[in-house]
Amino acid sequence: MTEHTITIAGRDDTVTAAADQTMLDAMLRAGVWMPNSCNQGTCGTCKLKVLCGEVDHRDSPLSTLTDQDRADGYTLTCQAVATSDVTVEAADGGTDAVHHPLIDFTAIVTRVDDVAQDTRIVYLRPDREFEFSAGQSVSLHVPGAPGERRQYSIASLPTDPEIELHIRREAGGVASDQWANGTIRVGESVELSGPLGDFVYDPSDTDGGLLLLGGGTGIAPLKGIARAALADNPEREVIVYHGVRTCAYLYDQQFWADLAAAHPNFTFRPAVSREHHEGCMGYVSDRLLEDLSTCRGMTGYLCGSDRFVDGVAAAAKRRRLAPRRTFRERFTPARTRDLVAG
Amino acid sequence: MTMQIPTLEWTREVTMEQLERNPYPTYERLRKEAPLAHLPILGAAVATSLETCRAVGASPDFGGIITPAGGRTFGHPAVIGVNGEVHADLRSMVDPALQPSEVDRWIEDLVRPIARSYLEKFEDDGAAELVSQYFEPVSVRALGDSMGLQSISSDKLREWFHALSVSFTNAGVDENGEFLDHTRFEIGDRAKAEIRAAVDPLLDKWTTDPEDVWISHWLHDGMPEGQTRDRDYIYPTIYVFLLGAMQEPGHGMASTMVGLFTDQEQLDAVVDEPGLIPQAIAEGMRWTSPIWSASARVALTDTEVSGFHIPKDTVIIQSYGSANHDEAGWDAPSTYDLRRKPLPHLAFGFGNHACAGIYFANQVCRIGLEELFESIPNLERDTDSDVEFWGWGFRGPKELHVTWEV
Numbered sequence: 037m038t039e040h041t042i043t044i045a046g047r048d049d050t051v052t053a054a055a056d057q058t059m060l061d062a063m064l065r066a067g068v069w070m071p072n073s074c075n076q077g078t079c080g081t082c083k084l085k086v087l088c089g090e091v092d093h094r095d096s097p098l099s100t101l102t103d104q105d106r107a108d109g110y111t112l113t114c115q116a117v118a119t120s121d122v123t124v125e126a127a128d129g130g131t132d133a134v135h136h137p138l139i140d141f142t143a144i145v146t147r148v149d150d151v152a153q154d155t156r157i158v159y160l161r162p163d164r165e166f167e168f169s170a171g172q173s174v175s176l177h178v179p180g181a182p183g184e185r186r187q188y189s190i191a192s193l194p195t196d197p198e199i200e201l202h203i204r205r206e207a208g209g210v211a212s213d214q215w216a217n218g219t220i221r222v223g224e225s226v227e228l229s230g231p232l233g234d235f236v237y238d239p240s241d242t243d244g245g246l247l248l249l250g251g252g253t254g255i256a257p258l259k260g261i262a263r264a265a266l267a268d269n270p271e272r273e274v275i276v277y278h279g280v281r282t283c284a285y286l287y288d289q290q291f292w293a294d295l296a297a298a299h300p301n302f303t304f305r306p307a308v309s310r311e312h313h314e315g316c317m318g319y320v321s322d323r324l325l326e327d328l329s330t331c332r333g334m335t336g337y338l339c340g341s342d343r344f345v346d347g348v349a350a351a352a353k354r355r356r357l358a359p360r361r362t363f364r365e366r367f368t369p370a371r372t373r374d375l376v377a378g
Numbered sequence: 379m380t381m382q383i384p385t386l387e388w389t390r391e392v393t394m395e396q397l398e399r400n401p402y403p404t405y406e407r408l409r410k411e412a413p414l415a416h417l418p419i420l421g422a423a424v425a426t427s428l429e430t431c432r433a434v435g436a437s438p439d440f441g442g443i444i445t446p447a448g449g450r451t452f453g454h455p456a457v458i459g460v461n462g463e464v465h466a467d468l469r470s471m472v473d474p475a476l477q478p479s480e481v482d483r484w485i486e487d488l489v490r491p492i493a494r495s496y497l498e499k500f501e502d503d504g505a506a507e508l509v510s511q512y513f514e515p516v517s518v519r520a521l522g523d524s525m526g527l528q529s530i531s532s533d534k535l536r537e538w539f540h541a542l543s544v545s546f547t548n549a550g551v552d553e554n555g556e557f558l559d560h561t562r563f564e565i566g567d568r569a570k571a572e573i574r575a576a577v578d579p580l581l582d583k584w585t586t587d588p589e590d591v592w593i594s595h596w597l598h599d600g601m602p603e604g605q606t607r608d609r610d611y612i613y614p615t616i617y618v619f620l621l622g623a624m625q626e627p628g629h630g631m632a633s634t635m636v637g638l639f640t641d642q643e644q645l646d647a648v649v650d651e652p653g654l655i656p657q658a659i660a661e662g663m664r665w666t667s668p669i670w671s672a673s674a675r676v677a678l679t680d681t682e683v684s685g686f687h688i689p690k691d692t693v694i695i696q697s698y699g700s701a702n703h704d705e706a707g708w709d710a711p712s713t714y715d716l717r718r719k720p721l722p723h724l725a726f727g728f729g730n731h732a733c734a735g736i737y738f739a740n741q742v743c744r745i746g747l748e749e750l751f752e753s754i755p756n757l758e759r760d761t762d763s764d765v766e767f768w769g770w771g772f773r774g775p776k777e778l779h780v781t782w783e784v
Contacts, residue, residue, distance in 0.1 A: 104719070330784070349650065353755045354783055359649055360752055 040118040044068065045087055046126050053118050059084075059091070060113035061138065064232070069135035071127050071234050074368040075114045075175060075187055077101075081234070082113040089122030136167040136231055145224045146198055148216075151287035154205040155253060156216055157191075159198040160226065168194055170237040170264035171257040171337065171365075174201075174230030178211040180219055186211040187232060189257035189339070189365065193264060199228075202256040235339065235365035237261040244333035245273030245301075247357065249320055249348045251340025252280060257365060259288065261337055266299050273301040275328075279320035279344060280306070283313045320344070321351035331357035339365040380687040383423050385416040392419050394550040394558075397770040401670065402712070405700035414686045414694070421446065421551035422674070422693045428704040428724070430684050431696050435728030439681035442731040443693060445674045445771075447557065451545040451566045456614035458622075458673065458731060468615055469734065471596045471607070475524070478737045485741045492519045493749035501753045504784040505760065507777050508750075509632050510536075516746045517628030525619060526584070526591030530576060535624060541569035542621040546672065547771030573620065574613070581609050592619075622772075623735050626668045627742040629774030633767075634662025634747065636775050637714030639759040644716055649751045654716065659743045661716040664708070664723035670699030670773040673727055698724040699773060756782045 042059055043050045053062035060082050063070050073081040080100045086109050093101060096115040113124075143160035151157050168174075170193055178184040192200035203216045235257060246265055248258040255278045262274055280286055292304035305327070306313060307320045316323065336357045338345045345364050352362065392404055397419070405426050408415055413427035422445070425431045434440055444452060444459025452459070457468040474480065496515050500506045518535035522528065527535065545566020550558040557563070577593070584594035585606050593616065597606040638645040638658060648654045677692045688694075702723045703711040726733035733739070750757070759765075760779035768776050 350646075353649065356753075356755055356783075358752045359652055359755050360748075362650070 040089075041121045042118055043121070043123045044126050045123050056117060058114055059111070059116055059118055059122075059124070062118075063113070064138035067135070067137040070113060072114060073233055073235070073365070075232055076368060077112050077115045078368050079366070080112070083110050084113050084127060085109050085125040086111050087123045087125055089118065090120040091116045091122060092119050136169065136172075138229060138231065139164075139166065140227065140229050141166055142225050143199060143228055145220060145222050145226065147222065148220055151202075153282075153284040155285065155287055156203050156205070157287075158201045158203055158216060158220070160201065160228070161198050162228070166194070166199070166230070168231035170194075170260035171233070171235045172231035173233045173235075173257070174199065174228045175232060176201075176211065177227040177229075179215050179224065179226055181210040181215070184210050185229075187368075189233075189235075189254075190231070191256040191259040193260055193267075200256075200259075202253040204253045233365070235337065235363055237264045237337075238335075239264070239268055241335055241361075242269065242272075244335060244361075245275065247331055247334045247336040247352065248274065248276045249324070249336065249338045249340075249352070250276070250278050251320065251344030251348075252285065254340030254344065254365070254367065255288070257339055258337055259291070262295065262302075266295065266302065270299055271301055272299075273334075274299070274303070276302075276304045277320045277324060277348075278304070278306050279340070279348075280308055281310045283308055283311060286313070319347065321347045324348065324351045325354065328355055331355040333358075335361040335363075337363050337365075341367050380682055381685055383414055383416055383686050383688065383692070384412050385418060386411055389415065390418050392417065394419055394770070398547070398768060400767070401697075401699065401770045401773075402703065405697055406703070409700060409704060414684060417695075418553070419551070420549050420695060421555045422695050424671075424695045424697050424700075425683075426697045426700040428701045428707045431698060431701040431724055432728060433683045434675050434694050434696060435724075435731075437681065437683065439677060439679050439688075440675040440694070441678050443674050443676035445546075445549060445672070445693075445695060446551075446555075447548045447563075448546045448672065448674075450548075450557075450563055451542060451570075452614045452617045454614060455611065456618050457734075458618055459614075465730075467600075470600060471612070472592070472615065472619075472734050474599070475592050475595065476734050476738050481738050481741060485738070486745065488523065489516070489520050489742055489745040490749060492516055492523070493746050497749060497753045502784050505779070505781045507779050508635065509628070509775060509778050512750065513631040513635075513746065513778075514625075514628040517626070517631070517742060518624045520627070520742045521619065521623050524592055525616075526580060526589060526593045527577075529580075534572075534576075535620070538569050538573060539621050539624040541565045542617060543625060543769075543772050545569075546621060547769070549771070570617065573617070577616065578609070622669060622672065622733075623739070625772055625774070626733075626735070627739045627746070629666075629668035629772065630659060630663055630739060630743045631746050632775045632778055633666035633668065633773075634659050634743065636759075636765050636767075636778060637662050637665050637716075639765075640714050644714070645757075648716070648747075649755050649757075652748050652751065655744050655747050655751075656740065658716045659740060659747070660723065661714060661718060662743075663725035664702045665712075665714045666767060666773055666775075667699040667702050667723070667725040668772060668774055669725065669727070669733075670770060671695055671697045672771040673698065673731065675731075696724075696727070698727060754782050758782060 038055045039052050049068045051062050051066035071081050073079045091111050093116050096112045101112050141162050143162045146161050147159040149157045173187050173189045175185045175187050188201040205217045206212045250258045296302050307323045309319050345366050408426045413430045417424045425434050441461035455464050493516050514536050515532040519532050522535050544562050548562035588594045588598050596612050648658045673696045675694050677688045680690050681688045726736040760781045763779045765775050
């Protein structure tokens with residue numbers, strides 16, 4: 037099979053890509069960090085300029101990689117393959133957090149817990165050492181659905197024996213419903229690739245407090261980030277909001293209560309938008325505006341649906357959370373293949 | 379068949395005050411009726427469309443010339459008004475420090491602390507007038523420190539560029555070509571006397587003890603050992619910097635900010651994604667070009683532009699602020715829209731007199747806005763006061779009042 041080289045301009049990095057391997061995959065496997073998030077062509081994070089050489093954009097959607105982008109030489113590295121040796125522009129530095137090479141591995145399902153309405157926590161034991169940073173995600177090859185992959189945030193830390201995924205059931209979903217709420221069995225093997233994503237805890241960012249805002253199972257990566265930050269500095273101010281519709285969707289309450297008991301400057305605040313729950317009714321955005329007079333000097337991690345992330349980002353901005361210290365992770369609905377443009 | 383440059387009858391009524399308050403309606407009509415025309419109040423021809431500005435700028439038959447009021451203000455030889463060897467020498471004097479690779483070496487360390495220092499003065503006040511409290515001070519301090527004027531206060535530098543601007547743009551003439559208003563030149567003359575009193579001692583010092591600041595380099599670079607450039611030779615260019623270069627990033631940032639305030643969605647996008655700031659600045663510079671109409675060309679020979687016959691010695695004022703609103707270049711040009719296709723605008727001029735400080739200015743603006751949004755991401759325009767733009771030669775908002783929740 038023909039291989040091509042991908043050279044990153046201005047650096048010494050050159051990686052080799054197989055003919056059917058996406059450029060992003062080739063770079064991440066070689067340990068060359070590139071910004072990336074959804075890995076399905078919808079977020080645009082991995083867009084890069086090709087300085088010379090030819091690429092095939094394959095399934096890149098026109099909404100993410102416009103005709104103008106294509107004319108200007110841009111490509112979505114998570115979709116495109118090199119069809120000749122290429123040189124790409126170096127991406128901006130991103131965070132200084134450690135970047136781990138992308139690997140494929142197998143893991144065994146060790147436990148499945150029903151923790152809340154439509155919400156399961158699945159624990160997976162990898163068959164080899166798997167390095168990642170708190171907050172990153174893995175891509176799961178959905179068992180029983182060849183070719184289908186889904187990306188999940190990791191709620192655990194690399195030091196844990198198991199990878200912890202929070203899965204919210206979407207009726208009819210091949211992964212969340214048919215597999216995670218259907219055929220899944222303890223002892224079953226699943227194929228994974230990871231780590232992915234640049235929503236990561238940055239251990240070099242030690243100033244000021246952390247503001248962790250999660251909507252629904254968007255709390256998952258924040259669990260890892262909170263634990264990593266408090267392990268580095270048990271005294272650090274960490275404020276977590278967990279937004280859900282009704283109390284039936286709250287989970288991990290004991291975990292957060294234990295964290296609060298052990299750390300003097302840690303606060304956990306559930307926010308239930310559609311019913312009363314111990315005086316914490318309301319959206320996270322409203323609760324935040326009510327509770328916090330300023331977010332100046334804090335670093336924010338926001339994870340959930342587009343609507344959740346946009347809403348809490350606007351509230352945090354009103355409280356002067358600095359844009360450069362605001363990190364967002366959005367749930368990207370699984371891409372419908374018939375939207376693909378040529 | 380070529381046409382003579384016309385004088386349109388209605389333009390005889392146009393006043394300087396009208397142009398300085400709002401030049402757009404006059405220039406829009408000129409672009410439609412005669413994109414190259416004599417404008418009696420200026421005693422010169424004006425190129426007002428994208429096409430005519432580009433044609434004049436690119437033609438080898440034109441040289442740079444300083445506008446008459448500009449020449450009266452700066453004296454000779456100012457880098458913007460000379461050609462040939464003197465121009466080449468002056469550019470070789472100012473250009474090295476302004477090369478992108480050189481600017482990249484120190485711009486962050488220079489501008490960020492300056493921006494922070496001004497923000498610290500008001501960031502917890504909940505209200506500010508950004509032009510005088512932030513945009514202009516950041517602009518003059520960044521340039522002043524680079525030039526070697528650390529000892530001159532920001533307020534004094536701002537006062538100087540305002541005074542030089544009033545004098546430089548005192549373009550109004552009567553039918554005999556005599557200036558209508560001499561008081562504006564006197565304001566400039568007083569500022570120049572102050573500048574010389576402050577800068578002469580620095581030149582004395584740098585003559586014997588060179589420092590790594592721009593004006594010291596201007597004295598020494600390229601000169602034989604033991605010799606320096608004559609100070610009368612470099613003063614006009616010092617004035618060019620103290621006016622154009624001092625005001626430009628300040629007005630560029632201020633106009634960009636006003637543009638962003640016209641559309642909350644664009645403002646939110648830029649605050650959330652600082653990577654959009656350079657695009658926002660480029661659109662701000664197009665939308666209200668800070669150096670709106672301060673650059674001129676002179677025909678070195680009989681020639682032709684866009685079908686017009688141009689006799690030798692004809693002075694054409696390049697109306698870049700008007701060209702940047704040409705419907706032939708942009709849809710709805712008076713709307714601020716940072717998502718436009720980034721077609722090159724003419725805010726930094728064109729041809730071999732194109733602005734030497736384009737990269738420096740854009741970097742100052744970028745860092746200034748990055749620090750502002752970082753510190754106050756929840757900026758709102760204070761809608762109790764209107765934003766009033768002023769200027770024909772140099773244009774920007776006079777004041778920009780903002781509020782935010784502390």
